[in-house]
Amino acid sequence: MTQFDVVIIGAGAAGLMCAAQAGYRGRSVLVLDHAKQAAKKILISGGGRCNFTNLNASPANYLCHNPHFVKSALARFSQHDFIELVERHGVAYHEKTLGQLFCDDSAKDIVQLLLTECDWADVKVQLRTEVTDISKTAEGFRLSANGEAIGCQSLVVACGGLSMPKLCATPLGYQIAEQFGHTILPTRAGLVPFTLDKPDLAQYAELAGVSLSVTAESADGTRFKEALLFTHRGLSGPAILQISSFWQPGEDVTLNLLADTDLPATLRQWAEKQPNQTLKTALARLLPKRLVEVLGQQGKIDGDLPLRALDAGRMQKLLASLSQYPVHPNGTEGYRTAEVTLGGVDTDELSSKTMESKKVPGLYFIGEVMDVTGWLGGYNFQWAWSCGWAAGQAV
Numbered sequence: 364m365t366q367f368d369v370v371i372i373g374a375g376a377a378g379l380m381c382a383a384q385a386g387y388r389g390r391s392v393l394v395l396d397h398a399k400q401a402a403k404k405i406l407i408s409g410g411g412r413c414n415f416t417n418l419n420a421s422p423a424n425y426l427c428h429n430p431h432f433v434k435s436a437l438a439r440f441s442q443h444d445f446i447e448l449v450e451r452h453g454v455a456y457h458e459k460t461l462g463q464l465f466c467d468d469s470a471k472d473i474v475q476l477l478l479t480e481c482d483w484a485d486v487k488v489q490l491r492t493e494v495t496d497i498s499k500t501a502e503g504f505r506l507s508a509n510g511e512a513i514g515c516q517s518l519v520v521a522c523g524g525l526s527m528p529k530l531c532a533t534p535l536g537y538q539i540a541e542q543f544g545h546t547i548l549p550t551r552a553g554l555v556p557f558t559l560d561k562p563d564l565a566q567y568a569e570l571a572g573v574s575l576s577v578t579a580e581s582a583d584g585t586r587f588k589e590a591l592l593f594t595h596r597g598l599s600g601p602a603i604l605q606i607s608s609f610w611q612p613g614e615d616v617t618l619n620l621l622a623d624t625d626l627p628a629t630l631r632q633w634a635e636k637q638p639n640q641t642l643k644t645a646l647a648r649l650l651p652k653r654l655v656e657v658l659g660q661q662g663k664i665d666g667d668l669p670l671r672a673l674d675a676g677r678m679q680k681l682l683a684s685l686s687q688y689p690v691h692p693n694g695t696e697g698y699r700t701a702e703v704t705l706g707g708v709d710t711d712e713l714s715s716k717t718m719e720s721k722k723v724p725g726l727y728f729i730g731e732v733m734d735v736t737g738w739l740g741g742y743n744f745q746w747a748w749s750c751g752w753a754a755g756q757a758v
């Protein structure tokens with residue numbers, strides 16, 4: 364049996380970060396992954412440019428059954444620590460919007476950074492390897508990698524969540540957690556487009572490809588002001604992906620379609636100059652024209668009304684129609700297109716300092732397999748770096 368100090372299952376964001384840290388501490392480290400390539404999700408992330416962190420990352424940007432859990436790791440290895448690493452490797456980057464940092468060239472730069480770190484730390488990364496038959500031994504753990512027996516003191520489960528099976532996602536992490544008696548909080552797709560019922564889809568059919576800035580609000584009052592995109596299947600865009608993580612089946616999402624405009628002030632000003640202009644012509648200066656047409660068809664606006672006829676009552680009604688516009692998703696596109704998996708290994712059973720299991724000493728869970736999910740915008744990778752780093756100091 365080949366022996367290592369540390370075996371990490373999953374050569375993704377969290378696994379590679381953890382591996383390099385453990386290797387630098389002088390531990391012998393083996394990373395196993397069934398994929399042909401390491402870190403496939405990093406490679407396609409951020410439209411191929413990887414939104415690798417967020418300047419504003421803080422515990423408030425994470426969903427977790429225990430909101431305090433993320434504090435320690437985020438503080439010990441913050442976005443500034445990762446940015447320092449990126450700069451040390453000479454990777455050029457820029458802020459796109461809302462603190463989101465992207466590579467100037469390619470997400471490959473981040474994967475190369477991680478593999479270089481692993482190389483310098485003497486980590487062995489073994490791809491195309493199926494991991495089976497994991498068991499606890501007196502010294503640590505024993506597992507089978509492509510049929511070969513391997514022993515280790517510390518076993519790190521870093522095999523991600525269920526989102527995007529095409530990119531090699533599997534439920535192995537949850538299965539290992541269950542095998543060792545861990546609680547799995549219910550999993551579901553997050554950061555995912557909404558689907559709509561056929562009649563709703565038919566109403567929005569003309570709008571596929573149209574995007575606009577909105578505030579999207581879930582039933583629990585969480586709000587995001589970002590872009591919405593109408594698609595052939597339903598609704599997408601950053602505002603929708605963000606709110607999808609807070610949405611529960613059956614609930615409405617409320618949109619403010621004029622998130623950037625003081626509607627009454629703007630229309631009153633325009634009414635003074637062009638009192639006979641119709642409401643639909645005026646609104647088409649603020650919203651995509653095709654959307655204004657749909658709003659008219661839905662009876663949300665009286666498009667032919669001249670601006671001069673907008674008295675206080677009508678203005679109030681119009682404002683309510685456009686700022687509290689309900690949409691009723693019938694579901695999401697699911698794991699096929701979701702960026703993340705909500706839920707996962709219950710953090711109450713893990714150390715927030717080291718990510719070690721409180722039930723089975725020597726067993727660690729890091730990354731998306733845990734019940735920690737970040738907002739859209741580089742927060743998920745930051746969690747992978749922070750918890751991977753924290754576990755890397757302990758394994």
Ligand code: FDA
Nearest residue numbers: 373375376377397408409414522523535730731741743744
């Ligand atoms: P990750 O998925 O990175 O790695 C898990 C590894 O385990 C994979 O290499 C996989 O092959 C391996 N594995 C799985 N099952 C296995 C098995 N049975 N045996 C062996 N190995 C196995 N986040 C962000 O912050 N910024 C962004 O720009 C994006 N963009 C983005 C785009 C898309 C399309 C997706 C799907 C996701 C994102 N994300 C993101 C989210 C981000 O990719 C995600 O949060 C991290 O990759 C999670 O890191 P992990 O290391 O936990 O899992």
